[in-house]
Amino acid sequence: MDIVLASKRRRFVWSVAAAITAVAAGDVLFYQRGAYGGQTGFALAALLLLAIACRPAIWRDRRAWVAAAAAFAFALQMVRDPGPLPWTLYWVAAGMTVLLPATGTFDDGWRWFQRLLAHALRSVVAPVLDLVRWRRVRRARSQWRFNLSDGLRGVALPIIGSGVILLLFVAANPVLAQWVDRLAGPGLWELDAVRIMIWIVLLVAAWSLLHPRPIQPIMGTFDGSGELPLPGVTVASVRRSLIAFNLLFAVQNGLDIAYLSGSVPMPAGITLADYAHRGAYPLIATALLAALFVLVTLRPGSHTAAIPAIRRLVGLWIGQNLILVASSMLRTIDYVEAYSLTGLRLAALAWMALVGCGLVFILWRLRGGRSASWLINANLAAAGLVVSSFALTDSAAFVASWNARHAADVGGRGAALDLCYLRMLGDSSLPALIELEQRPDIAPALRDRVRYVRNAVLFTLDRRMHDGGWTWHGERRLAAARAEFPDLPARLPMPAGDRMCDGRLKPPPAPPAPESSPLTVAARP
Structure with missing residues (x-):
C-alpha cells in the first residue's frame, strides 16, 4: 500500500513540475514572443510528449499509442496550416491517449463521447480540485512526512531572500541586468490580465493531459434491438x-x-x-x-x-x-x-x-x-x-485551384471567376492566383485584377508571418511567390486602396447634390 501511495505521490509531483514547465514555456512562446501560428503545433506535440513521459501506463497500452500517433499527426498539421478542425481533432486524440489506459476494452463511440465531454468539462476546474484533494489526503495520512505547507515554508525563505538579493544586484550591475533580460526576456516582470489568462489556459490544457481522471459514462449505448411497441407499427x-x-x-x-x-x-x-x-x-x-x-x-x-x-x-x-x-x-x-x-x-x-x-x-x-x-x-x-x-489536407487550396481552372473567364464551363472569394480563402489561394496570372490566354484586364488580388494576399501573408503567425505552408508559399517574382521587396507594401476586393477600380464618388435655395413665401397683401 505504501509503495502504491509513494508511486502516486511521485507521479503527482512530476505532473506538477511538468505543468509548471509547460506554463513557463508557453509564456515565452505565446506572450513574450507573440506567436500564434504554426508554433502552436510544436507546443501541442511537446505537451503530449510531457504527458506520455509522466504517465507510464501509456507506454504499455497499444491503443494509447495509436491515439497518440493520431494526435501527433494533427499537431503536425497545426504546424503546417493551423485551423479549428485539426485543433479539435488533436484534443480528441490526446484525450483518448491519456484515458485509454484507465479503461478496459474499447466499447463504442457514444460512451467515449461521454468520457471526452466529461473530461473536457472537468479539466476547467481540475487543477483546483486536485490540489484540494491532495492536501486532504496529506492531512489524513499522518505517516507521510512530506507536507505541502511545510515544504513551501521550507523553501520560501531561500527563494524570497535570493530573489531580493538578485533584484538588488540587477539594479546595481548593468551587465547582470543585460544577462537577465537576455535569459528571461524583457517582459518577465510585466503582469497583466492577458498574461494571467494565458497562464490559466496553459495550466488547464497541460493538467488535462498530465493528471486526467477517467469518468464512467452515465448513459449506456442505445441498444436498438428487440421489439419496440409503437402505436400503428405492425x-x-x-x-x-x-x-x-x-x-x-x-x-x-x-x-x-x-x-x-x-x-x-x-x-x-x-x-x-x-x-x-x-x-x-x-x-x-x-x-x-x-x-x-x-x-x-x-x-x-x-x-x-x-x-x-x-x-x-x-x-x-x-x-x-x-x-x-x-x-x-x-x-x-x-x-x-x-x-x-x-x-x-x-x-x-x-x-x-x-x-x-x-x-x-x-x-x-x-x-x-x-x-x-x-x-x-x-x-x-x-x-x-x-x-x-x-x-490533414488544404481543401481551400483545392477549391481555389478548381475555380481558377473552370471559370468562364479562362474558357471553362463555370461561372465568372469570383476573385473576392479567392481573396477570402487567404494564402491557400496563392498557388492558384500565381498560376492564373501567368496564363497567356487571359484578358489583360483580368490579369491586372488577379495581380492586385495576388499582391493583397501576399501582403497579408507577409505581415502575418512577421507578426508571429508563422506556418510551414505560409513559409513555403511565400518562398514560391518570391521565386516566381524576384523583384518583390523584402517587406511587401500595402495594396492600393482605390480597388475593390476583386481588383476592380472603385467607382468615383457621386458628386454632392446641389443645395436647394430656401423657398420664398410671398406675403399676402
Whole structure:
C-alpha cells in the first residue's frame, strides 16, 4: 500500500513540475514572443510528449499509442496550416491517449463521447480540485512526512531572500541586468490580465493531459434491438409502407436518371442547374428519414425484421436510397460545374457520401444482426476518416485551384471567376492566383485584377508571418511567390486602396447634390 501511495505521490509531483514547465514555456512562446501560428503545433506535440513521459501506463497500452500517433499527426498539421478542425481533432486524440489506459476494452463511440465531454468539462476546474484533494489526503495520512505547507515554508525563505538579493544586484550591475533580460526576456516582470489568462489556459490544457481522471459514462449505448411497441407499427403497416415507399422512390429515381443523364430534355422554364440545386439537400433529408424508419421499425431481433419479404423490401428500399444519394451528389456536381466550387459544397459532397455509408451500415447491421455499438462505431470510423482527411489536407487550396481552372473567364464551363472569394480563402489561394496570372490566354484586364488580388494576399501573408503567425505552408508559399517574382521587396507594401476586393477600380464618388435655395413665401397683401 505504501509503495502504491509513494508511486502516486511521485507521479503527482512530476505532473506538477511538468505543468509548471509547460506554463513557463508557453509564456515565452505565446506572450513574450507573440506567436500564434504554426508554433502552436510544436507546443501541442511537446505537451503530449510531457504527458506520455509522466504517465507510464501509456507506454504499455497499444491503443494509447495509436491515439497518440493520431494526435501527433494533427499537431503536425497545426504546424503546417493551423485551423479549428485539426485543433479539435488533436484534443480528441490526446484525450483518448491519456484515458485509454484507465479503461478496459474499447466499447463504442457514444460512451467515449461521454468520457471526452466529461473530461473536457472537468479539466476547467481540475487543477483546483486536485490540489484540494491532495492536501486532504496529506492531512489524513499522518505517516507521510512530506507536507505541502511545510515544504513551501521550507523553501520560501531561500527563494524570497535570493530573489531580493538578485533584484538588488540587477539594479546595481548593468551587465547582470543585460544577462537577465537576455535569459528571461524583457517582459518577465510585466503582469497583466492577458498574461494571467494565458497562464490559466496553459495550466488547464497541460493538467488535462498530465493528471486526467477517467469518468464512467452515465448513459449506456442505445441498444436498438428487440421489439419496440409503437402505436400503428405492425407487420402489415410496415409491409405496406415499404411497398409505397419503394414505388415513390422508383418514380423519383426514374426522373433523376432521365433528366440528369440527358436522355430527356428539361421542361420549359427549368434549367439543369435549377433542377440540380433544388433537389440536392431535400433528397438527403429523405434518405435520413428512410434510415430513421428502418432503425425504429426493423430493429434486429424484432418480429418484423425476421420476415423474409420485409427484409427483401428493406434491401430494395435502401438500394433506392443509395441511388437517391448518388443522384444528390450528381446534382451538386452539376451545380458546381454551372457555378463554382466552395468549401461548403465540398463538405456537402462529403456529407452525402457519409449518408450513403450509413445506409449501407444499417442494411449490414439488419442482415447480420449486429449490435448498436457496432453501428455507432462503423459510422464514427467513416466520419473520422472523412473529417481527418479534411483536417490533414488544404481543401481551400483545392477549391481555389478548381475555380481558377473552370471559370468562364479562362474558357471553362463555370461561372465568372469570383476573385473576392479567392481573396477570402487567404494564402491557400496563392498557388492558384500565381498560376492564373501567368496564363497567356487571359484578358489583360483580368490579369491586372488577379495581380492586385495576388499582391493583397501576399501582403497579408507577409505581415502575418512577421507578426508571429508563422506556418510551414505560409513559409513555403511565400518562398514560391518570391521565386516566381524576384523583384518583390523584402517587406511587401500595402495594396492600393482605390480597388475593390476583386481588383476592380472603385467607382468615383457621386458628386454632392446641389443645395436647394430656401423657398420664398410671398406675403399676402
